[in-house]
Amino acid sequence: MQKLWTPSSEFIKNSHLTHYKSWLKDAKNLSFDSYDELWQWSVNKTEDFWVSIWEYFNIKSYTSYTQVLSSPTMPECKWFNGATLNYAEHIFRQSKGNDTAIYFSNESGINLEISWNELERKVASMAFYLKSLGVQKGDCVVAYLPNVPEATIAFLAVNALGAIWSSTSPDFGTESVVNRFAQIQPKVLIAVDGYRYNNKPFDKTETVKEIISSLPTLEKVIVLPYLNENASDNFSKDIITTNTIFEMDGGTLHFEPVDFNHPIWVLYSSGTTGLPKAIVHSHGGILLEHYKYMAFHNDVHEGERFFWFTTTGWMMWNFLQSALLMGASIVLYDGSPTHPSFEFLWKLSDDIGINHFGTSAPYLVANMKKQLDIKSNHKLNTIRSISSTGAPLPLEAFDYVYNNIKEDVWLCSMAGGTDVCTAFVGGVPFYDVHSGEIQCRALGVSLYALDDLGSPIEDDLGEMVIDKPMPSMPIFFWNDKDNARYKASYFEDYPGKWRHGDFIQINSETKGLVIHGRSDATLNRHGIRIGTSEIYRAVNKIEAIEDALILNLELEGGKHYMPLFVKLKTNNVLTEEVKQAINNQLKSDYSPRHVPDEIIEVADIPYTISGKKMEAPIKKILLKMPIEKSINIDAMRNPESVAFFIEFAKKI
Template sequence: MKKLWEGSKKFKQDSQLNNYCIWLKEQYNLPFENYHDLWQWSVENIETFWESIWKYFKIKSHSPYIQVLSSYNMPHCKWFEGATLNYAEHIFKQSHPNKTAIFFSNESGLNIEITWNELERKVTSVVNYLKSLGVTKGDRVVGYLPNVPEATIAFLATNALGAIWSSTSPDFGTESVVNRFAQIEPKVLFAVDGYTYNGKPFDKTETVKDIVSFLPSLQKVIVLPYLNKKALEYLPKDYVNINALYTINGGKLEFQLVDFNHPIWVLYSSGTTGLPKAIVHSHGGILLEHFKYMAFHNNVSEGERYFWYTTTGWMMWNFLQSALLMGASIVLYDGSPTYPKFDSLWKISDNLNINHFGTSAPYLVANMKKQLDIKRAHNLQSIKSISSTGAPLPAEAFNYVYENIKTDVWLCSMAGGTDVCTAFVGGTPFYAVHSGEIQCRALGVSLYALDDLGNPIEDDLGEMVIDKPMPSMPIYFWNDTNNARYLSSYFEDYPRKWRHGDFIKINSKTKGLVIYGRSDATLNRHGIRIGTSEIYSAVNKIKAVEDSLIINLELEGGKHYMPLFVKLKTGGSLTNDIKQAINNQLKSDYSPRHVPDEIIEVTDIPYTISGKKMEAPVKKILLKMPIEKSINMDAMRNPESIQFFVEFAKTL
């Protein structure tokens, strides 16, 4: 693996992780020579490790905990029982009244800065209004909002009350929203009247009314007039303008204490093949995990500016809020990442002096495919780290970042999921960045690659498994009798071990990792397992191809059929030369087994709203499973793209 970057001696010494190591030596007499030894200790002594996180970050509990961990039996274990705390209280412990807490921009050119003092005032006003509605601990408050300051304010107010937050973004359709929110029976809805994307306005007033009609539990709808200042004229008279709440006399912001294991929010699986799983995390579990990850794996510090391009429907929005725990400012952006120009996000970084720039792997790959020379067009002097998640980041995209974006930057490729609202694997300031590799397994994450017999392996493809509990694992799924769906989602294949559904390879020398795609969409080619990311990595090198999707069908008689679907760049058409170039690239980079049986041109590749390729649903369609059991169109970003595969299946 090619080494692309390594932090200086000063960078390592000044890091939050090194400060923690010094503290461990002072408090526990635990000296560590390197990151891997520290990780090994953290997973072999998880109770001591997580208690050290509690102490290091000075978690404020209003009652003592009885024990760190009740049991190692996932998912039935409980953490820090007896402790009472509040996540939002820890956010506002970082308050510096006149400093900026939130920077906000949108594609229409709006720029807003909100100080800590203003943030606290607005949160207090919303808390008081929610109290007047009778919202109390355990009630559900939901947001149908873009990535705007009002979403953060509504979440923090909900959290301060001990109520449970949940959100979706306004690009979700009525059915998709109702499929999520109806499960948890919310008492209050924060909704937007519309938004702008790619320069086009999208009025959502009728959608909001439709959503409300399907949620009989709602007692109040609070509207953000974002697209149109007169939006409330087109909505029922009992809907409340959120701006009116800010005039309510605030007083002092008070925090409702809740049990460590009390729900903080409900997140949702993509729901591509059924009702989305309503995943519930705990106040304390998220607090500890996000303190750990922000500090030690992202090195976020007080006064820095932390950005992630996300919507409120992706777990990275929730993750982004936790940068406030570090005393950092969060940078919110609403709109298309490529409007009005493809490099718009980099321009925002220049304008706002972003220190930590978070995005998705597909965005970096798209920049690479466009052959954008970002470092020539932009300064980016303030950027210390670029983080990437959402899909495996191919080696050539690693190389592109250092060649065309910034040479002296810490590239933090990370992977985790909505399931735990964090990353299992990610960055460490102690290691070098190698092309195509995620740097490390995160502290406290007892993660291994297992072979077909369930034995831990290195330097070979294996199933990603976590064999010890983490505080941010779900406390339960909503309305999941006897944890049946929870158990079947993660614990069916390996008893008492969390199977995440990814294929990985752990490098025994660098201790880095490569993720090869979802194991439930694995290409089992003549008995050899192939990760889908390998195919995409090679195909990405073909300039004529904009995007691709690979599927392998296991047929009767031990036969296989592996078609590759390609979306060509605008104006292109699939020629024999392009097909040959793809096949040659796959053979050259990997093996003849990677060559598809057929290459087929499509107009678009199916994606979920959160930006994941829909390999498994397409596979089900091609296997001629009923479409209603294969895919939920309302969970798609581009539902029209699926029709090709429905028709194509008829020809097989």
């Protein structure tokens, strides 16, 4: 693996992780010569590690905990029993008066700065109004909002009351929203009238009305007039706007103490093959995990500006809010990342002075495929880290970042999930960045690659498994009797251990990791397991190809069929020469086993709304499983793309 970046001695010295190591030595008489030693301690002494996080970040609890961990067995374990606290209160401990807490920009050209004082005032007003409606500890408040300051304000207000937050973005359709929110019986809905994307207006008034009529437990609806300032005229007179609420005098912002294991929010699985799982996390678990990750793995400092391109329907929106815990400012952007130009987000970085730039792997790959020379067009002086998640970042994209974006930058490829609202693996300021590798296993994450016999392995492909509990693991799934669905999702294959569904390889020398794609969409060719990311990495090198999807179908009689579906760039044709180039690239980079049985052109590659390539659902369709049990069309970003595969399945 090629070394692309080495942290300077100053970078290491000034990191939160160095300060934490010094604190461990002074406060706990614990010394570690390397990050790997520190990680080993954090997973071998699970309770001691999380107590150290509690003490290091000076967690404010209204009552003392009586037990750190009720049981080492997942998923029954409970953390810090007896403790009562509030997540939002810890954010406002960082309040810095007139300094900026939120930077906001959208593709319509609106640019706002919201100070800590203004943020607290508006949160107090929203909390005051929600309380006047009778919203209290344990009630659910849901939001159908874009990535705007009002979403952050509403979340903090709901959280301050001890109520439970849940959100989706306005690109979700009615059924997709109702499938999520109806499960948790919300008391209040906060909705937007519409939004703009790629300079096109999308009026969501009728969608909001349909959502309202489908949620019988709603007692009040609040509308954000975003597309049209007179949007409230399109609703009943009982509707109140966010603007009206923010004009109220909410007085002093109060925080309701809740149990450590009290729900903080409900997130949802993609719901590609059925009703989305309603995943519930705890106040305390998320608080400890986000402190840990923001400080030690993103190294976010007070006064810095932390950006992530996300919507409110992706867990990274929730993760983004936690930068406020560090006294940093969060940067929100609403709109297309490529409008009015493909390089707009990089321009935004220069304009605002972003220090930590977060995005998805597909966005960086798209930049690479267009061969954009970002460093020649933008200064990017303030950026010191670029973070990537959402899909494995291919080796070539690592090289692209350093060659075409910024030479001296800390590239933090990370991977985790909605399941834990954080990353299992990611960046660390002590290690070099090697091409194609995620730097480390995060502190407190007892993660290993297991072979077919269930034994830990290194330097070879294995199943990603976590064998110790983490505080940010779900406390339960909503409406899941006896934790049946929860247990089936993670613990069936390895009892007592969390199987995440990814294939990984751990480098024994660098301690870095490579994720090879989802294990439930694994390609098994003649007994050899192939990660889908390997195929995509090679295909990405072919100039004519914009995107691809690879599957391996296990057919009757022990036969296998591995088709590669490709989406071509505009004005390109799938000629025999292009097919041969793909096959040659796969043979050259990997092996003849990586060569597909057939290469087929498609108009589009199916994706979930949250940007996940839908390998497993399409595989089920091609295996002729019932459509209704194979895929949830309403959970898709581009549902029209499925029609091709339904027809194609008839030919197999």
